Amino acid sequence: TMGQGAEGPWRIGIRDPFGEGLLGALQTGAREAVVTSGLYERYRWLDGERCGHVIDPLQAAPADELVSVTVVHRSAGVADAAATALLAAGAVRWPQVAQRMALDQVLVVERDGRVRAHARLARRVAFVSAEWRGRLTTL
Secondary structure, eight states: OBSEETTEEOEEEEEOTTSSSEEEEEEOOTTOEEEEEESSSSEEEETTEEEESOEETTTTEEOOSEEEEEEEESOHHHHHHHHHHHHHHHHHHHHHHHHHTTOOOEEEEETTSOEEEOHHHHTTOEESSHHHHHTEEEO
């Protein structure tokens, strides 16, 4: 989603990657895109194991450390590419990749349910529960 509607800023929900509903929401600013890439919709089963659609190029295997990545950026194209790249980078490498891409508004959900986010974006997210907020670590 990008920018604002006729009535003002959009309120964007960030989906709970483990079930129904949302983990939180944020309001967009002018000329701002919000993109989420996740492993919860596009996957296949291989030998009884669920495999996501994003490949970690260093492991030559499906990326599985992060289940969701949300990026806010002025460019929808950059946000889209970055969300997928960070998902592929995984839990350890995503902060360095984000830094190289000059990103400062990223929120990731790890496979174990922990949430990590840049401080600039963490301040903007209205988490739907104290449980989700309690999982947050700010960078």
